[in-house]
Amino acid sequence: MTVHDTPIANLRDLLADPDLFREAALINGDWLTRADLPVLNPATDSPIGHMPDCTAEETTAAIAAAEAAMTAWRKRTHAERADILMRWYQLMLDHADDLAMILTAEQGKPLAEAKGEILYGASFVRWFAEEARRINGYIIPSPVAGKKIFAMKEPVGVCAIITPWNFPNAMITRKVASGLAAGCTMVIKPSDFTPYSALALGVLGERAGIPAGVLNILTGRPEVIGATLTASPVVRKLSFTGSTRIGALLAEQCAPTLKKMSLELGGNAPFIVFDDADLDAAVEGAMASKFRNGGQTCVCANRILVQSGIHDAFVAALAKRVDALKVGSGMGDDTQIGPMINAAAIGKINTHVEDALSKGAQRATAKRDLTVQFADPMVLTGVTTEMQLANEETFGPVAPIFRFETEEEALAIANGTPFGLAAYFFTTDMARAFRFGEALDVGLVGLNTGVVSHAEAPFGGVKSSGLGREGAREGIEEYLETKAFHFGGLDA
Numbered sequence: 001m002t003v004h005d006t007p008i009a010n011l012r013d014l015l016a017d018p019d020l021f022r023e024a025a026l027i028n029g030d031w032l033t034r035a036d037l038p039v040l041n042p043a044t045d046s047p048i049g050h051m052p053d054c055t056a057e058e059t060t061a062a063i064a065a066a067e068a069a070m071t072a073w074r075k076r077t078h079a080e081r082a083d084i085l086m087r088w089y090q091l092m093l094d095h096a097d098d099l100a101m102i103l104t105a106e107q108g109k110p111l112a113e114a115k116g117e118i119l120y121g122a123s124f125v126r127w128f129a130e131e132a133r134r135i136n137g138y139i140i141p142s143p144v145a146g147k148k149i150f151a152m153k154e155p156v157g158v159c160a161i162i163t164p165w166n167f168p169n170a171m172i173t174r175k176v177a178s179g180l181a182a183g184c185t186m187v188i189k190p191s192d193f194t195p196y197s198a199l200a201l202g203v204l205g206e207r208a209g210i211p212a213g214v215l216n217i218l219t220g221r222p223e224v225i226g227a228t229l230t231a232s233p234v235v236r237k238l239s240f241t242g243s244t245r246i247g248a249l250l251a252e253q254c255a256p257t258l259k260k261m262s263l264e265l266g267g268n269a270p271f272i273v274f275d276d277a278d279l280d281a282a283v284e285g286a287m288a289s290k291f292r293n294g295g296q297t298c299v300c301a302n303r304i305l306v307q308s309g310i311h312d313a314f315v316a317a318l319a320k321r322v323d324a325l326k327v328g329s330g331m332g333d334d335t336q337i338g339p340m341i342n343a344a345a346i347g348k349i350n351t352h353v354e355d356a357l358s359k360g361a362q363r364a365t366a367k368r369d370l371t372v373q374f375a376d377p378m379v380l381t382g383v384t385t386e387m388q389l390a391n392e393e394t395f396g397p398v399a400p401i402f403r404f405e406t407e408e409e410a411l412a413i414a415n416g417t418p419f420g421l422a423a424y425f426f427t428t429d430m431a432r433a434f435r436f437g438e439a440l441d442v443g444l445v446g447l448n449t450g451v452v453s454h455a456e457a458p459f460g461g462v463k464s465s466g467l468g469r470e471g472a473r474e475g476i477e478e479y480l481e482t483k484a485f486h487f488g489g490l491d492a
Contacts, residue, residue: 011048011105011196015098022199025052025219028065029212032058037220039195042108042339043329043373051195053220059187059228062216066158066185067234069213074155074183078132081181085129088208092122092173092201099200103169104330106194108338109293111330120453121170124471125177127455131476132181140484146491152483155183156260157236159479160229162222162250164241165341166296168194172201174459174470175239175262180214182479184237187229188217193341195219230254237261237479241298244419244464262468262478264298264460266393267421269442270414271301271450274407275309277426278448282310283317285450286399289424291325291377294337295397296345299422299444299452302393303383305402305410315401319364319379322399327374337397339373349375349396352389356380356400359387364401385413407436415441421461422452443469 012018024031035050052058073081092099100114109117140149159179163171168190176186190198195217202217218225229235230253239262240250247265254261271289273282289301306314330338340346357363357380364379377397383390389400404410414423424446427433437445443461446452453459453471460469468478 165191289450421465
């Protein structure tokens with residue numbers, strides 16, 4: 001099978017609302033248009049547009065705009081901020097098809113999957129609009145007569161948001177909606193691979209009534225922008241999703257100013273199938289976890305552990321499903337696996353596969369003839385812990401199968417990594433469900449499901465997978481400080 005695609009000559013021509021496509025940066029309500037750097041369609045490696053490469057001075061201006069806007073924004077009532085967020089949410093739904101088209105053009109995932117991300121991203125805006133009305137303090141009984149102690153919740157302040165390319169819509173809404181609900185102002189740095197989804201959200205944010213300076217979006221290469229954000233004493237919080245290596249570097253850069261941080265970093269998720277599992281459900285879960293976004297997710301199943309008694313049946317069923325996947329441009333009607341984001345991603349996938357095959361792994365799926373932007377979805381058997389893909393995120397559509405014998409062996413392999421973001425396991429033994437689930441050293445556990453991401457649930461990892469939580473009620477706490485307010489002289 002050979003994949004073909006045509007360059008996107010003018011993305012605006014594909015949109016019902018062409019104004020959503022902005023080749024610009026947003027600073028204090030002004031759109032800075034400058035064609036410094038190209039943005040490529042990953043399916044063809046051809047430009048779909050350009051963006052400004054924002055400077056340190058422009059980053060400083062965005063921080064100053066956010067600081068100036070902070071006073072008025074934090075004074076808005078919780079209900080007023082909630083109403084603005086609900087308008088933003090509705091605009092996302094109204095323009096979901098255009099937002100999905102922009103996302104697919106710059107990121108590559110299939111249009112249907114991109115539409116799903118838009119709706120998923122919008123769900124965070126709705127959730128935190130609702131949570132904005134429920135930011136409550138509390139009263140603490142004083143140990144001293146004539147005093148009252150109030151614990152008050154206040155916004156952290158100006159926040160820097162650095163988001164990845166794999167979910168360019170949802171990673172912004174998950175962070176930004178909670179911060180806006182709390183009363184914070186934002187300086188957003190989207191990935192230089194996928195800036196247009198962020199900018200389209202900025203357009204809709206303006207229409208929803210988010211004031212100038214409250215939401216600023218800086219495009220371009222990360223080094224100068226990131227260094228300016230982390231060095232600024234005005235920026236009181238940094239939220240980052242990306243690699244553990246970059247997260248550690250940002251934490252080091254933030255240390256001198258002691259910023260509050262949320263870090264959602266790398267993963268190495270195990271997906272464990274016990275002999276007593278429902279085979280069909282386990283295969284369905286593996287497909288959902290491993291092959292969503294072509295395997296380019298931090299919570300995807302990176303190591304699939306299957307107990308001996310069900311191993312062969314599981315491999316056969318999974319391989320059949322993987323062989324049936326349709327690979328192609330995200331714009332194709334029946335595409336299920338789009339292009340990888342760039343050549344470096346393809347190179348890493350190929351390196352992992354070649355290393356595994358050289359050490360005894362075998363392919364259980366047919367080999368495809370694909371153009372260079374696409375990775376071959378595959379199932380590998382005979383995988384061992386000595387192989388690269390057992391210890392590093394592959395970030396691609398490769399399903400490596402490890403055979404195991406005992407529950408103790410599976411747990412040792414699952415926890416035998418510095419990462420602790422997500423884990424999945426399938427069993428019908430409820431005693432094992434609690435026992436094994438509690439023993440997994442991760443922040444997210446999926447029992448008999450391959451999906452662990454919802455606006456209503458806390459999302460985040462332990463160990464080298466990061467700090468803090470996004471989503472749920474915990475997500476808004478990340479953007480709040482608690483002030484203890486002591487009232488005296490009440491005994492008169």
